[in-house]
Amino acid sequence: MHAHQPKDKKPFKSGLTIGKFYPPHAGHSYLIDTALRNTEEVTVVVCHRDDQRIPGTLRAQWLREMHPDARVVVVDDIMKDGDSRAWAEHTKEFLGFIPDVVFTSEEYGERYARFLGARHVLVDISRNAVPISATRIRANPLAEWEFLGGGARAYFAKRICVLGAESTGTTTMAQALAEHYNTVWVPEFGRMYAEAKTRARVQPPWRTEDFIYIANEQNRMEDQLARASNKIVIADTDSFATSIWHERCMGFISPEVDSISSGRSYDLYFLTDVDIPFVQDGTRDGESIRAAMHDRFKEELEKRGKPHVLLSGSHEARLRRAVQECDRVLRDVRPL
Numbered sequence: 001m002h003a004h005q006p007k008d009k010k011p012f013k014s015g016l017t018i019g020k021f022y023p024p025h026a027g028h029s030y031l032i033d034t035a036l037r038n039t040e041e042v043t044v045v046v047c048h049r050d051d052q053r054i055p056g057t058l059r060a061q062w063l064r065e066m067h068p069d070a071r072v073v074v075v076d077d078i079m080k081d082g083d084s085r086a087w088a089e090h091t092k093e094f095l096g097f098i099p100d101v102v103f104t105s106e107e108y109g110e111r112y113a114r115f116l117g118a119r120h121v122l123v124d125i126s127r128n129a130v131p132i133s134a135t136r137i138r139a140n141p142l143a144e145w146e147f148l149g150g151g152a153r154a155y156f157a158k159r160i161c162v163l164g165a166e167s168t169g170t171t172t173m174a175q176a177l178a179e180h181y182n183t184v185w186v187p188e189f190g191r192m193y194a195e196a197k198t199r200a201r202v203q204p205p206w207r208t209e210d211f212i213y214i215a216n217e218q219n220r221m222e223d224q225l226a227r228a229s230n231k232i233v234i235a236d237t238d239s240f241a242t243s244i245w246h247e248r249c250m251g252f253i254s255p256e257v258d259s260i261s262s263g264r265s266y267d268l269y270f271l272t273d274v275d276i277p278f279v280q281d282g283t284r285d286g287e288s289i290r291a292a293m294h295d296r297f298k299e300e301l302e303k304r305g306k307p308h309v310l311l312s313g314s315h316e317a318r319l320r321r322a323v324q325e326c327d328r329v330l331r332d333v334r335p336l
Helices: 026-038 056-066 084-095 109-116 134-139 141-147 150-156 170-180 189-199 208-226 239-250 255-262 287-303 315-331
Strands: 012-019 039-048 071-076 101-104 119-122 158-163 232-236 268-272 308-311
Touching (some): 026 101, 056 071, 071 084, 084 109, 109 119, 158 239, 170 268, 208 239, 239 287
Parallel strands (some): 268 308
């Protein structure tokens, strides 16, 4: 028994919960927590099919984060859902043992446990304790946000990236949008990195390795903050922009830096226009570079087919347009 668990002996030694967990939600957590309170060792079985958009391995990863004291395994969902006898035999084969007890929130649970030769504990079948089902979440994940854990929130959140040349209001816009939607905004790591170098009075020439580090850290920060998001993530730049900045500083596109952003996608990019006064803060290249960088961002966004909207005019006008576009993105929900 783990040192932090209660010393009182639990009613059961080995317990099992099984399901698709597609996706994991607060109702599943209630079920697993019930099993953990009453069982010394709990195995959670995630049933995976190739036609499911969220792989079983990823669902299992989320469950391990939510319930580190449980053992989580993934099995192929090869049996018919209603065949409790076949599922019981399959379970014995892949588990290699018969658990003392099965915890379920489903009608099939009693039959399945009986064929398995285990006790059955029915948990909140009426969904009174946690009024949610995976079916409802799959229909509209954003509408059931409160029932999702951090991993699922990061997966389902709409992602918005604000990018632009220096002194075009990207940070101001990202912060304003995050405040409007009561959500997280992702700061520009490259700027933080450059400012740290300046403070340390370390001014060696930029190297490709710097940009590889910046791009990876930008992605890591975004994915971590997305876990705490409120349906939408607002990023002040992204690793795609890091690749363009590499080209600006080094004179060429780095395939390695570029590849760091290749597997990522955003629901919408906002490109901030150069129609506002340039402000020199001591770290910026200068106004002459600004228009060229703006054109380069626009060219690459179009070339790569990234959905984008140009934000021009006053901050208020830009914010109104951005909110309209974000609202449209939030309405565009694809069932799982």
